[in-house]
Amino acid sequence: MLSRIRRNINIFSVVSIVAAALIVIPMLNILIEIFNEPTPAWQHIRQNLLTNYIINTTILIGFVAVFSALIGVFGATMVTRYEFKGRRLLSWFLMLPLAMPSYIAAYAYADMVSYTGSLARMFRWLNIPLVINVMNMPGAIFIFTLTLFPYVYMLTRGALSKQSAAFSENARLLGAGKVRTFIRVVLPLLRPALVAGTLLVVLETLNDYGVVAYFNVRVFSFAIFNAFENLGDTPAAIRLSGVLMVMVFIIIAIERFIRGKRRYSMHVKGRPLPRVALKGWQRFILPSLLWVIMVLAFFLPLAQLFYYATLTFTSVFTLSFVYLTINSLTLAVSATLITVLIALMLANYNRGSQNRFKKGLLKVTNLGYAIPGAVIAIAVMIFFIDIDHVLYPIYQFINPNSPRLVLSSTLVMLTFAFVLRFMAIGYNSIEASYDKIGDTFTEASYVLNTSKVKTLLKVDIPLIKHGLISAAIIVFIDVIKELPLTLILRPTNYNTLATEVFRYAREEMLQESAVPALVLILVSSVLIYVLTHYKKKGVPINVR
């Protein structure tokens, strides 16, 4: 037994186990707090507000999920199944709204439709008696749908382009028309990708604070921030977090229950369905719908931001702006590198394993993405304050005048929280790459007496380079856009592009928020371009 454990100790297992422990401890803190004596603020929230939070949150995620799924599947079907002018361009353009943080789209739209806004003025000029108010629940649904549907689009497009034509052809031969074939066969086979994409949309919606705070939509993340910042009642915020976590797990459990023992994939040889050229009215109407979505989701708010940036550039683009851009970039780079490195270790530790301990460990380390940023922020903060208390004698030994809180007032805490939250994103991309190459190359290296670390550096990393770069890009974009975690955990007076956009918006200086918002969007857009155009060269096929 002892020798077996000793044999399994290596850099991958040690990093994986330590990472899992560091992730699970802060979460346990939240669970333990739920069983403590409730505070008066919690009593007030539970009696007067909680039902409302639950109803509002359910309405928001319900509508956003349905609309995002519809747009995502529509876009994916169009670019994978049909041929039309501009298809290649739209194929990657439809990913671009991921570069537009929801809160920035919300600020831009709120401004555009306000009385003095560009859209409202245009309506008046055209004599269209239309007054739009987006700062409400339907507005929030609109913003989240437009900025988050690419998650569904990205995953369903991947699944559709791999789906064997044999299923659809079989359905047609059994007498099913095109619509029935799509509804009864193509769509159900997309279910894993559709559910995964929609779940990401739901989790991102639950994570948001910027939109709901600005639109005053009273959902959970709003309530958690309110309890934490305005009421100063951390235990109440933790209890709200607990309820939200339970809601997330109920959603996941319901999906698993409905799925039952059904499977949605079987190894069937054959090419995917060839693309069919659109004919007649469809040739104009259907691609136009996609362009309208693109304009609403990306180009319209972008144009508004560009216009404001020209007005405020000279006053905003100062030395302090350069510093906060550097802050954002260095923070995102360091969090990305650490996340990808740990994800790589985890992926190595779990490769080809059916071991329950390893699988459990993996679930724990990938939990972060399912937990909204505000919840993680509070959990991590309590954890770091506890660590500071434990380490205080050491701080005093080094410096007798040391403050009590050292780690919890530095970027270490924020970086840790980013790693915890985005680990699943990095891991999934790397795991998919490992699945593609199989285990044989690595095993060939091991039997040639090459160490695990050397094999990782000389064999694995060159083979999964594409997956590593994808992982890094996705994590980087997520970190640089992230708002709730950064707002709670950043050291005093430490600002990033995201917090600067939020600050300007809160102070109703929307024109000034345009420059930092544009830098965020442009950096993310360039990375999305790289992600969608990076060619896989020399990646071997799976030889398992």
Place this chain on the structure above:
Amino acid sequence: MYVRIEDLYFGYTKNTHVLHNVSFAMQEGEIVAILGSSGSGKSTLLRLLSGLEMPSKGRIEVNEETLCSANTFVECEKRHVGMVFQDYALFPHMDVIKNIAFGLKHLSKDAKKGRVQAMLKLINMEEKSHAFPHELSGGQQQRIALARALAPSPDILLLDEPFSNLDEDLKTKIRHELRSIMKKTAMTAIFVTHDYDDALDIADRICYLEDGRIVHEEVIKRS
């Protein structure tokens, strides 16, 4: 003749032909094997018969109906053609009953149920009616795929390399089963294979396909 194929040509590009001037005819209830090596065009022939591809030239008639000619092309869902794919392509999200009932949407609920039961009895798999495809062995999956294709009573059954996924031991048993099921239902069938033993065990006649041309025909005499 029940099936008549005349001067069939097909190519993926204008100047290259996968099939050249393929012509043959079949009687009702006859089982014909198209035997050829990979790349000879045998699967393409099935795709043309089923309507999944359109020939560049030629005529296909089944049961006195023109499915394809210079000015006719009947869409695949309207051809009354059953097909068993090489990998069976059973719908993984549907259980056995739903897979078999998929092509029976024109029947009432009771008639559908009766037909599915009859098919399960025919292939001797009543006990697996609620299983999902991933819970079945290769041989069982093949029988379900056959039942699904036979359930709507097609005019003709097409089988694309039906044994390519089966072990050698299982193959011999299933070959005989397959022939007996097709003969029981008096089904007119064309199956393509690269294995002479498959053709010999199942077919009434073998057409040899080489480079997209039928080069020889052999009638199998059974005692």
